Amino acid sequence: MRPLESAPQRNPSIVQVYTFSMSTKKKKTTKQDEQNRIVARNKKVPRIFDIWETLEAGISLTGSEIKSLRAGRVSFKDSFVYFKKDEAFLTGVHISRYENAVYFGHEPERDRKLLLHKREIEAWRGRSEQKGLTVVPTRIYLKSGLAKVELALAKGKRIHDRREDLKRRTVERESAREIARHTKG
Numbered sequence: 001m002r003p004l005e006s007a008p009q010r011n012p013s014i015v016q017v018y019t020f021s022m023s024t025k026k027k028k029t030t031k032q033d034e035q036n037r038i039v040a041r042n043k044k045v046p047r048i049f050d051i052w053e054t055l056e057a058g059i060s061l062t063g064s065e066i067k068s069l070r071a072g073r074v075s076f077k078d079s080f081v082y083f084k085k086d087e088a089f090l091t092g093v094h095i096s097r098y099e100n101a102v103y104f105g106h107e108p109e110r111d112r113k114l115l116l117h118k119r120e121i122e123a124w125r126g127r128s129e130q131k132g133l134t135v136v137p138t139r140i141y142l143k144s145g146l147a148k149v150e151l152a153l154a155k156g157k158r159i160h161d162r163r164e165d166l167k168r169r170t171v172e173r174e175s176a177r178e179i180a181r182h183t184k185g
Helices: 031-035 044-048 063-070 118-128 159-184
Strands: 036-041 049-059 080-084 087-091 112-115 133-143 146-156
Touching: 044 049, 044 146, 044 159, 049 118, 049 133, 063 133, 080 118, 087 118, 118 133, 118 146
Parallel strands: none
Antiparallel strands: 036 133, 049 112, 049 146, 080 087, 080 133, 087 112, 133 146
16 A cells, blocks of 8 residues: 655745626517617718608518528618519618529519508508608618618618718817827826
């Protein structure tokens, strides 16, 4: 038999400090946050248009389109909504082809039917026929597993309006920097 080794003696002057993180709380996510996931935003809209009103609409998609949409492969390019008879269509939205779709792929640039009530279509058609107003998509998101698009009734900004917005944002950004610099020092 081997003799037992003695345990090392501890020095009473050395104190070991253990830190534990007691904040194990995760950020509380609501069911709405889990169900609503923004897939794509049309970043040009706030710069180019003044938004008057918004509306949520469903989109009629094929299986490979929804798979590609869930992967976030969407581009807005020059998209807008047009009305034909009693229907509304979204055009100019590019949803890339889904790689794993074997036989039933989709056309990336096809016009997609919007799912709206007849009274909503008529109301927005009447508003969009006013001079200078158009209906543009602002974002595409998933709500409870269904694809939705947020539409905006918008009026195009003039060049001088865009310049004023740039000046205003520049002034706000510089003033925020100055305030931050003075509060730090």
